Every structure is written in C-alpha cells, then in structure tokens.
Amino acid sequence: MQTSMDSFQYNWKTPNESAKSSQREPEQVVSAASIYFASEEEAIGVEQLFAEPEYGDIVDTLLDFNTCAFSLPESYIKEFSASESVVTNSDCDAVQRGLSEEDKTREKFLDGLSNGYDENHCSISCEDYLLDIVLEEETPTLDDVTRDVSCIGNVHLEKKLADSEQGNCDVHVLKLSDASTSSDHDALDKFEDMSTDKLLEVFRKMFGHQTSVADKQWLESHMIFGLENQEMSDKNYSFPKSSLDSSENQGVKVPPACQNLLTVSTAFASIFNFRTKPRVQHVKRREHIQWNSFKCLSSAAGEIQLDFPDKWDSKELAKENVKCDGTKLGISEQNLKCKPSRGGFGRRYYHRGAKVSSQGLGKRNFQVGCIQIPPGLPIEERLIRREGHLSKDCRAIRAYNSNIHSAEAQDDPSGTLSDQSSDNSSEDDWTIGSETRGTNQDRKHNKYWSTTEVLKLVEGVSKYGVGRWSDIKRMFFQSSVHRSPADLKDKWRNLLRASCRRLQSRRGVDAKKKHGVSRIPHEVLNRVRELAVIYPYSRKHRTRISPTASLASSSNVESDSQLSMNEQNTLNLTY
DNA sequence: TTTAGGG
C-alpha cells in the first residue's frame, strides 16, 4: 500500500525520506502539521471548535492534520483520512487504535466543517490558503523551525524531522508567522528546558484540552504562539514589534506582508467558526426578454446598478429577439418595446429607458415583462375584445392564433357581430396591401381601402360630419371589423391630403396613379374637398392645408371654380 | 373610450 503522502501533489517529504519511509514502514509514515494562528480570534475559534465534546476524541490526533487536509480537494481529504497520518513519536499505535473507532467521528468532523457551508466559499478559502503555502523542499534544521521568520506574506510550511532518530515520524510545521519564534526567546528558552512530558502538561493546561501530540517542538511552538496571541490581542491586533522582522511596526498598522497572514488566518477562522463570509452578489444580466423587467426594477429601486447592454436599439433587438417575436412565441410585442425607435409601419422596437404607458398595453396590467403563452394554446380573443375594435394585444394574439390554425380565416368568427350582409360588396374588392412587404403579421390587416369603402366614408362624413368617427363606424362600417373609428379618421385624413395633393401637383398624382397607389376617383376626391370645406377637420390641419389650397387655387383657376361649383353641388347631394 | 394628431 502506498503512503498517502505519495499521492499528495505537494511533496511533503523529501525524496530521501519518502524512499526511506516507504522502505521501512510505508503504512506507518506519519506526518503532523501544526498551524500557527496569526490571531487570537482564529486561535480561539479553533479552540472552541476543539472544545466540542463530540470532536474531543479526534482533536488530539487528527486536528492539525485535518486542518490541512480540509484545505485540500476532497480526494485528498479522503486519502488523508484513510491514512492514519498523525502519529506522535511517542505513540504511533494510539492513532491506529483510535482511527477505526473514530472514523465516523472524523467524518462527522469533516462534515461539520463543511456542513451548512457554502462549498464554494469553503473551497475558495482553502484555495486562498493553499496559494499562500510555500513548501520547502529542503529539510529544515531544528533551528529553522524556531528561527525561521518567513513573513514574506506567505505561510511557510516547513517540513521537519522532529526526531531524526525516530525518522518514521515526520512533523510538518505549518507556520503562519514568525512571531512565535524570534520574539519570544525567553519563553522558548523556558520551554526548551522542560521535558517533553512537562511541556505536554503545560500545553494541556494552557489550551485546556488533551493532546497526544508529544512532539516537543510542536508543543513549544504552540505554547509560544499562544502567549503571543495573548499579547497580540492586548495590542489590538498589532503585531509584536519583534515579530515584524526588521521594519519597525508601529501601532495598529499591519504591514502588507502580514496582512497576508491575516488573510490566511481569516480563512481558517471562517472555516472553524462555521461562519460564512458575506459573498458578493452578482447580478447577472439575463435574457433580453427579461431585461426590461430588470430595467424597470432598477428604476423602481433606484439604486440597483445593472450592466446595461451598450446597444439596445431596434437592430440588436431585431437580431437577438427573433425568438421573442410576439407572433412567433406568443409574446406580446408591446411588452418588448417602450418607445418607437423608427417610424413607419411594420415591426418596431424601442429604445432603452423609455416608459411603457398603460395605454399602450391596453387594459391589462402587463406593465413590464412579457406574456408567455404556451405554444399551441389559443387565446380567447373575446376576453380582450373591445367593441369590434381589437386591441393591440388582441391583434398580436390573433396573429399568434392564426399561426396555430393556419387554415383559419383572417376575420374573426364574427359571431358577435350583428349584420354582415350590408357591406359584402365592399369587402369583395379588398386588396391585401402588405403581402408583398414581407411578414408584417403584427399589423392589423393591411387591407387597402376599396372605393366602396371610401364612398361609404365620404357618405358618413357628409352625414355626421368630420370627427364623429364612432358614429360613422357604427352606421356605415358596422360589419367591417377591420375598420376602426381611428381607421376612418386616418383614412379621411389621407383622403384630404390626396385631394389637396391633386390640386397641388397633378404630375405627382399621375405618377402615383401610374404605380397604382391611388385609385380614388376624382369625383370622390372632389367630394372630399367639399366636405372638408363644410366640416373643417381641425385648425391645425386647416392651417396646413390652406396654404397649399390657396396656392393651388391661385395657380389653378379651374380647380377653384370647380371647388365652388362642387360646393354648390354639396348642398344638393343627398346620400 | 373616443378623438386628434404625430409618426
């Protein structure tokens, strides 16, 4: 059986020793590691842990070594646990004896260290600790243990043969600071005078618990350090002057080198105190679809700092949110956008930082976030239908539903509608306007206005006047679900513009006629103009029209006379 | 909810 040490990546033993020990008694190669705590707090934490009754048995033998092992990956821990690694030079059997018995206890001990403890944190602490460990390949002399002051900011791990005559028992001394050695020569001298047994006894009195570690050096170091910690606590964590090598250390200031020690010791303290260090909470930026929620949250909270994407405009969204298209995944587009970033028709995306008004979202309370609709699940349009006018959300949902039922008609079921027979003729000559424009499925319908519809609109305006779009809709477009009062208004405005354009530039109109864009009969346009005179659209609109109209009238006498003539006709017209 | 008006 190989020694556990051999598998340890750090070469705890010199090759010589390793060979020696494996030659002799491979299974009895033992190592002991001692930890010198750099602060009293840490030492107390360990002491308290050791004082736990259930751990009392293993404390004496496994404690220090487990401390090291715990800093290692689990595999190492297992290996360490498997090998009864801590043996005193005085009693190697004790460990073996206790091991089988204390196996469970030790596991519990190790579990306890990590129990309720964030694994990451633990490993981080251990990593930090390990990073600071510097192993010495050379076998230090006895003097090194006592004199060596490696305050280079690193833990100095010294491997030492505690007793060359009992070479099968290694003692690894893990020093966190040199404070113990150089400064307290007095104490050290005292301890040196003691016999090992005496030291053991003193140690037990000092620390209040039993230990089977009978290595003299180990005992001395621990006791000296204990004394030092006492001193250190009195000085409020300022290191003893002597402990800080040559440079004088004044007051509370801790030299950088020793800050490292504190770091290390903190790692230990946190482990032994079962305390979790406060961890930095990272706010991860999530998918774009949820980003708006984050944004609103942040604005609500006011303090949360988020990593906003640099680019949050239409193009990025269009690229990255393809899957988020409301028509594809049932996510209402309205919830993805806040403010128009580009004009025109078609899909629009919104700049960051804009507000979403409740109006834009309809009645429902989808202020932020998105509507997740399970695929394949149709949505009840009626729930959000408003009086023949489909809300935007409803339209998006309709588009979604129409995707599901591909064969379904574009019109709504119309079961709620009263009469449809009246304008069958007008619906015949609808032309789908945007079919050539790509997939603008989120638009309402893209149906060009037919001539009959325009006539109906003119009729309605002549009857109700301009502005009573709801009435006109109710009277003349009752069955036309796709024509909302707003649509009528818009169409009227367009008609008005068209009529003015015609006066303004005959060439432009002709060109448009060539392209088939305008198929509105002249008579209709003239009639529109008449009505515009009778029913002023609005002051703003008039001011916009009037200059052109006056211009047209001045340049074109015929149209002017025509206008007056039409005015006359208007009075006689009965629709 | 409807209308006006900007886009």
Add this chain to the structure above:
DNA sequence: CCCTAAA
C-alpha cells in the same frame, strides 16, 4: 397603421 395625449 401605430402610438399617445387629451378630452
């Protein structure tokens, strides 16, 4: 057609 402010 869409969107929003205002009524």
